[in-house]
Amino acid sequence: AGRIGVSSASSSVAECAALEQAVPELRAVAGNIAMPGFTAPKLLWVRDHEPEAFARIGTVLLPKDYVRLRMTGDKASDLSDSAGTLWLDVGKRQWSTALLDACGLTEAQMPALFEGSAITGTLTAEVAELWGMPQVPVAAGGGDNAAGAVGVGVVKDGDALLSLGTSGVIFVATNDFRPNPARAVHAFCHALPGMWHQMSVHLSAASCIDWVARITGAAGAADLFARAEAAGPASGPELFLPYLSGERTPHNDPEVRGAFLRLDNDTDAGRLSQAVLEGVAFALADGLDVLREAGTVVERLAVIGGGARSRYWGEVIAAAMEVELVYLQGGEVGPALGAA
Structure with a gap:
């Protein structure tokens, strides 16, 4: 009760x-x-x-x-x-x-457990009347990441996406179960029958951009990206560890924190900005490496999330990860429309 x-x-x-x-x-x-x-x-x-x-x-x-x-009156859930x-x-x-x-x-x-595309029940008569619609079927659905992946077409073995939101997520669809928990990789059922997926999760991605924009006085993310591009790749010795909120993959350490290293008298806002873009990119590359350790082949990543607005950052990430990035129309607003 x-x-x-x-x-x-x-x-x-x-x-x-x-x-x-x-x-x-x-x-x-x-x-x-x-x-x-x-x-x-x-x-x-x-x-x-x-x-x-x-x-x-x-x-x-x-x-x-x-x-x-x-x-629907049904006690049901999807596998993802x-x-x-x-x-x-x-x-x-x-x-x-x-x-x-x-x-x-x-x-x-x-x-009761159902595959994501299976029907678990229908709207009750009371709810259908309240909403002014027929008693339509209700599908099992999916968890947020799995449903979002379906929305951008990550539906068969090797399909993958990179979400550049506050945190960063690499999501790869697999046709079998490929856990690698020792390196803090998540392995779940996908929202599609007979499919699984792996995820590497990086707790600070675009949040690092907002942070360095604030401390360097940039007008916003776009201004910061412009400063970084003006400085250029490897423009100085500066290194950035992007662990502002701890880190999940591959370190699983909630206490680790970020740092700037190798600052010198010539370090300026542009070089700090570039170092942050590179630091996040190499953290994402760490995540991709541990997915590959579990036997997954990733040839390209569809990019979604607010970080997808910067083509320049995409070039930095692609170079660090050594993988092709594909930008989807509307991808910067996320996958919810496609999932629906």
Whole structure:
């Protein structure tokens, strides 16, 4: 009875360690390191700190799947979103009894699993009447990254995208399960039947651009890109480590921080700007390297997100990553329109 809301909180760090100790094969089964952002450690925190609330759990639903419940009356989820719970056997595309047991939960408390394109139900008569529409079918859908990837055409083995938002994400579709958790690569089910995907996640990408623009007095990102281009590639000895918020792939270190190195008397705003573009580019190259370590071949990346507005930065990134970048019409606003 009632609902329990669980937010993304760093308070479940201890629960992550407990999960990995309880299920030594967790990384191989779930395809990921246990991190506080996943659902399982949050529910462990509830079990340990709010046992009365935990005892009342009937079904665990992800946010979009609770909306589905209200729309259709069905307790259902798609495989791509469910892979982010740490309760899924990602390779087998089914709930893992071992991972659920470690959290004191059972498969009976989980929603039914569907491929992203499958129909999970139809609108209830009440909702259809309220919205003034027929009782249309409702598909399983997908997690945000997986649905966005479908929106830009990343749908077959080797298709890949680079998202240059506040953080940076390299997303690659694969036709089999290719985990590399030791290097903080995420491996999930894709939102398409029989497909998986890998992700490298870089916590600071375009946010580094905004930061250096602010501290150097640039009018904005466009002004900063112009300053960097005027300075040119490798225009000075300056190096930038782009870890303003820690780093996920490949270091998995929330405490590491950024730095400028090798500054000299000739260092100016233009050279600092160029160093930041290069520093982020080489961090992304680190991410691509660990995807390749898991056996993935990436020949080109479709670029989306606000960072796609700068062709010059794209040239810097392409040189650092040694891969072709493809710019999509409207890609700077993201993939939601294509996903819809």
